Amino acid sequence: xxxxxxxxxxxRQKSLIIAGSALxxxxxxxxxxxxxxxxxxxxxxxxxxxxxxxSAVNSAGVLPVVxxxxxxxxxxxxx
Numbered sequence: 001x002x003x004x005x006x007x008x009x010x011x012r013q014k015s016l017i018i019a020g021s022a023l024x025x026x027x028x029x030x031x032x033x034x035x036x037x038x039x040x041x042x043x044x045x046x047x048x049x050x051x052x053x054x055s056a057v058n059s060a061g062v063l064p065v066v067x068x069x070x071x072x073x074x075x076x077x078x079x
Contacts, residue, residue: 024061
C-alpha cells in the first residue's frame, strides 16, 4: 500500500493527526516540567534516563503518561 500524502487525507484525518500531535506535545511538556522540578529521590529510576526518554523517544504520548503514572514518587511535605 502506497503512503498517503497530506493532501490525500480527509479533513477529519488531518484534524485527528493535529489533535494527537498537540496532545503528545502537551504531555511531553507537562512530564518534562514535572521531572525538572523533582529531585532524583522523587523519581522512580534514573532521572537522566527519564529525561532522555521524554525528549528523544517518539511514543505517541505513551511514555509521558507512563512517567506521570509510574515514574514519580509521592512528594514528602515538610512540616
